[in-house]
Amino acid sequence: MEIKVMPAGESERRPKPKDESKLVFGTVFSDHMFIMNYDEGRGWHDARIVPYQNLSLDPAAMVLHYGQGIFEGLKAYRASDGRILLFRPEKNWERFNKSARRMCMPEIDPAVLMQSLEALLRLDADWVPRSRGTSLYIRPTMFATEPALGVRPAKQYVYYVITGPVGPYYPEGFNPVKIYVSDEYVRAVRGGVGEAKTMGNYAASLYAAEIAKKKGYTQVLWLDAVERRYVEEVGTMNIFFRIEDTLVTPPLTGSILPGVTRESVIHLARHWGIKVEERPITIDEVIERAKDGSLKECFGTGTAAVISPVSELCYKEERVTIADGSVGEWSRKLYDELVGIQYGEKEDIFGWVREVPLDK
Ligand code: COI
Numbered sequence: 001m002e003i004k005v006m007p008a009g010e011s012e013r014r015p016k017p018k019d020e021s022k023l024v025f026g027t028v029f030s031d032h033m034f035i036m037n038y039d040e041g042r043g044w045h046d047a048r049i050v051p052y053q054n055l056s057l058d059p060a061a062m063v064l065h066y067g068q069g070i071f072e073g074l075k076a077y078r079a080s081d082g083r084i085l086l087f088r089p090e091k092n093w094e095r096f097n098k099s100a101r102r103m104c105m106p107e108i109d110p111a112v113l114m115q116s117l118e119a120l121l122r123l124d125a126d127w128v129p130r131s132r133g134t135s136l137y138i139r140p141t142m143f144a145t146e147p148a149l150g151v152r153p154a155k156q157y158v159y160y161v162i163t164g165p166v167g168p169y170y171p172e173g174f175n176p177v178k179i180y181v182s183d184e185y186v187r188a189v190r191g192g193v194g195e196a197k198t199m200g201n202y203a204a205s206l207y208a209a210e211i212a213k214k215k216g217y218t219q220v221l222w223l224d225a226v227e228r229r230y231v232e233e234v235g236t237m238n239i240f241f242r243i244e245d246t247l248v249t250p251p252l253t254g255s256i257l258p259g260v261t262r263e264s265v266i267h268l269a270r271h272w273g274i275k276v277e278e279r280p281i282t283i284d285e286v287i288e289r290a291k292d293g294s295l296k297e298c299f300g301t302g303t304a305a306v307i308s309p310v311s312e313l314c315y316k317e318e319r320v321t322i323a324d325g326s327v328g329e330w331s332r333k334l335y336d337e338l339v340g341i342q343y344g345e346k347e348d349i350f351g352w353v354r355e356v357p358l359d360k
Helices: 062-066 089-102 110-123 199-214 260-271 283-292 329-342
Strands: 032-039 043-051 069-071 074-078 084-087 135-144 156-166 177-182 219-223 231-234 238-243 246-249 275-278 295-302 306-315 318-321 353-355
Touching: 032 110, 043 110, 062 135, 069 089, 069 199, 084 329, 089 110, 089 135, 089 260, 110 135, 110 156, 177 199, 199 219, 231 238, 238 260, 238 283, 246 260, 260 275, 260 295, 260 306, 260 329, 283 295, 283 306, 283 318, 295 329, 306 329
Parallel strands: 177 219, 177 306, 246 275
Antiparallel strands: 032 043, 032 156, 069 135, 074 084, 074 135, 084 353, 135 156, 219 231, 238 246, 238 295, 295 306, 306 318
16 A cells, blocks of 8 residues: 655654653654545545644534544554564454444455554654653544434544553552442443444543542443443453452453453463463452452553552442552563563563564
8 A cells, every 4th residue: 555655844843752751641642643534435545644633524524423433552662772563463453443343434454554553653763762661652543534414334434543652551650550340330231332442432431430530549440231240341451350379350242342461461371371261250259359368469451551450449339458459469470571572571472572664
């Protein structure tokens, strides 16, 4: 695919963050963006890289009315020798196209997704931050642009990619977060769109997340929408429990986001000989095991959040501390291994890392 490149002029360049240790997630954006358009009958066309800029939209654009919009999240890491590394990007492309199918949106050839990202990263290579714990967050996005108010799949779309340097997702960093279990509101129902990375899922999560925040909690732990008993996931992460010496995480039953970090943690843990169970787990079991001491650790996983230890759960207004509330042994080990692989410091035994060719 041919990509037209229109580099930003001097006056269009954006200020780079002066202090990488102060980066707040998702607030700074790089100089350029990739963008292309889709028309039914014509397919994807006009692939281009342009200076980061506003989009112009018809007020009847279907995404604004019926929510046909999906996105992905991945990161580019700066290795100590200067190389730029991606972590399992093909998993993101696979999920992106799965989300597209579920939302009746056009798919994009993974080779095109990869080519366009690499071209963008080459141009904005200097935006990949250098300090440990920072990375360049990448947000591929697609939405319906066709101006029409009939409820049906749109015939026109835009796909674009923006990037920006980030630090930790939570202000807590790798320190434990406190999670509020919502038994009043639900995020997704089986058969719905919970496993698609579609914008509405995040809108649906905000109300309960605000309640949690007011009570002093970082995020919400969602329960299943029917019985409100089975643990599903946290706002921006999948969830794991270490019960004695077994790692337990809810299975992918259609209402949970299939996380790339989730899959990588399961793979790593099994490789280390740890027993991993993907099984339904009730919130009652979690609370009981926290109280009897057999719940040794709890942590969330996500691209943005990496591994985020959980120190406390609040369920039905009761606060329960997990183990002694500090970062658990497995959480730290998994974090160190995963981050080590992502930054090219540890051996990539599973072939997960892709170096971005910078001199094409
Ligand atoms: C990610 O982990 O990349 C996500 O997309 C979660 C979130 C920041 C929406």
